Amino acid sequence: MVAATALAEIDAHLAAGAALDIEQVSHAFDIDGAEVPVLSDVSISVEPGEFVALLGPSGCGKSTLLRLVAGLDKPRSGTLREDEARITRPYPSRVVVFQDPTLFPWRTVWDNVALGLEAQGILKSQRHRVDAALDLVGLASFRNAYPHQLSGGMAQRVALARALVNDPKILILDEPLGKLDSLTRITMQAELVSLWQRKGFTTLLVTHDAEEALVLANRVIVFSDRPARVKADIRVDRPYPRHRGDPYLADLRRQILGLLGLDATW
Amino acid sequence: MSTYSLSDGLASGAPRLSRAPLLTSWVRESGVGILASVAWIAFGLSCLWWEDVGDWSRTHSLGIAAFVIAAVALFGTVGADYLGSAGRALRQRAPWLVVLGVVLTLWEVATAKFAWLPLPFFPPPQSIIEVYTDDLPKLLDSVLASVKLQLGGYLIGATVGFLTGVSIGWSRAVGYWVHPVLRFIGPLPATAWLPIAFFTFPSSWSASTFLIALATGFPVTVLTWSGVASVSNAYYDVARTLGAKPSFLVLKVAIPAALPHVFVGLFMGLGSSFAVLVVAEMIGVKAGLGWYLQWAQGWAAYANMYAALIVMSLLCSGAITLLFSIRDRLLVWQKGTVKW
Structure with missing residues (x-):
């Protein structure tokens, strides 16, 4: 499905993953004058090229952590570093794919993918990268379509292409598959793994699906309820492609669900 | 279904x-x-x-x-x-x-x-045809004068309104100063300014242009502003993580997202500026279709009034058709997302 030349194009720009250091980060929101803590003393050190899944109860502050990593918000205390450089603002080496594709409805698919290059003022000389990214997610034939003409899975693929065209060193995924139907979801999980393996970027994935975390990541970090604290840091030492029925993964899954307080159900 | x-x-x-x-x-x-x-x-x-x-x-x-x-x-x-x-x-x-x-x-x-x-007040169709054939030069002059005045005032009002709307939608500081002024002056019907405008401005033409611009500017400002203000933060987040600078956020995110609202404002502004145009021509400007109507009434030339009224309605509906076709072209991406 993916043209070999397109791959070569992308690989020419290949940027290996960056290291990410989250050091004693705490954060809080002001809601009606009251301070609501969301992150409490979170420290995570991510190796270059690692695929880390962040798992935790709904509303525990995982997404807030991602916004801090992206540089969209500043933490109340603590520091975040990308390859030793302090993160203070958004930068296209750290690109986020959100739960909603958030494609710009007034732009065609191609123009949506071109957004990052255009914003950085390098689109004119780098147009081929947009085509290559669209090839990569298999949507080259939809380049002139408008977002409302796409299915949910296709829209999320475009959002992925829009992120990948920037050759991020850290790809930040905020439940990107959360709203897809289960079949599309499984397909896209496999695509994510192969993209990650091919390009070597560091990946941070927020999910509330333990199975998804175990199939995709080589490290799963489990958070407590709000304010989020790191409750467990689990290595998943299994080769890819992983099998959903793998008893090793099933065992880990039971452990994780236990950590999340769901052991009674399983 | x-x-x-x-x-x-x-x-x-x-x-x-x-x-x-x-x-x-x-x-x-x-x-x-x-x-x-x-x-x-x-x-x-x-x-x-x-x-x-x-x-x-x-x-x-x-x-x-x-x-x-x-x-x-x-x-x-x-x-x-x-x-x-x-x-x-x-x-x-x-x-x-x-x-x-x-x-x-x-x-x-x-x-x-x-x-x-009763006859002089209800002229037959042939007398209206007679106006179009016999009084054509004067009618054409009036049409030209009206179009010139309307176009000038509307374009100025729409441009200023759009820029003001974007500024107050974007910048808190601009909003702080402009918003109260807008609240105070905006709802005033532009025609209320008529007496003042006609003696403060150097010519009746500039006074009318100002009034038409005012009537256009208010709805355009308010709707552009609300359009910019209602753009979802998610779009800005996406653009910022992709490396967008503030100018990109305004020009490529806020404005395109607000454009459907802007066109509602342009449409409303067009309607209220027509009213101002006719009143201004009837009272101050010595040219245009409003003046022609007034003049015809003075001579009890009722056929001329009907003739001018028909031309006026053709011009107004033509202007609105033109605006809609521009909108359809610019907002083609909306087709399929909203009821067209």
Whole structure:
């Protein structure tokens, strides 16, 4: 499905993953004058090229952590570093794919993918990268379509292409598959793994699906309820492609669900 | 989503109709067109049959023209299959042609022939035609003056309104200063400024331009502002993580996202600026269709007033059609996401 030349194009720009250091980060929101803590003393050190899944109860502050990593918000205390450089603002080496594709409805698919290059003022000389990214997610034939003409899975693929065209060193995924139907979801999980393996970027994935975390990541970090604290840091030492029925993964899954307080159900 | 109902069955009941005589389907397709032709023949006859009660020079020509239209309607209907899209368009508009023919006949009979309606106030159709042929230069001058004044004021008002709207939608500081002023001045009808404007501005033309710009500017400002303010933060987040600078966020995110609102503002501004235009022309400016109306009233030239009114409504609806077609072109991406 993916043209070999397109791959070569992308690989020419290949940027290996960056290291990410989250050091004693705490954060809080002001809601009606009251301070609501969301992150409490979170420290995570991510190796270059690692695929880390962040798992935790709904509303525990995982997404807030991602916004801090992206540089969209500043933490109340603590520091975040990308390859030793302090993160203070958004930068296209750290690109986020959100739960909603958030494609710009007034732009065609191609123009949506071109957004990052255009914003950085390098689109004119780098147009081929947009085509290559669209090839990569298999949507080259939809380049002139408008977002409302796409299915949910296709829209999320475009959002992925829009992120990948920037050759991020850290790809930040905020439940990107959360709203897809289960079949599309499984397909896209496999695509994510192969993209990650091919390009070597560091990946941070927020999910509330333990199975998804175990199939995709080589490290799963489990958070407590709000304010989020790191409750467990689990290595998943299994080769890819992983099998959903793998008893090793099933065992880990039971452990994780236990950590999340769901052991009674399983 | 489709539901099957009895009427669907009747409309597509081809097997039952196949045995029906060809005549029925012919009458159904062409009947209205033929009726239109008959209505226009009636109009032509009503012009020529009786003597006019007044002295109008175009009665005869109008009658002939009515017959020509009747003939076009007839042949167009009969030969619609050979005329392609023109034939289809004619068939589609045939019911309106019938109504027009009937109304014109009644109008002709009620005014020029039997004077059922009091005469100088209700001129017959031929006297309006007479205005268009005999007073054309003055009418054209008025149209030109109105269009120039309206276009200038509208473009200034729309531009200033758009820029103000974007600024207050984007910048808190600008909003702090401009918002109260807008709240205070905006709801005031622009015509209330008329007396002041006419003695503070150097010319009545600049005063009217200002008033039209004011009437246009307020709705454009408010709707542009609300459009920019209602853009979802998610779009800005996406653009920022992709490396967008503030100028990109304004030009490529805020403005395109606000554009549907902006067009509502432009539409509302167009409507209120028409009102100001006519009032300004009636009171201060010595040119334009509003002035022409006023002038005609002064001379009790009622046919001229109706003639000017018809031209005015054509211009206004033309302007709105133009605005809509620009919108359709710019907002083509909305097709399919909203009810068009």
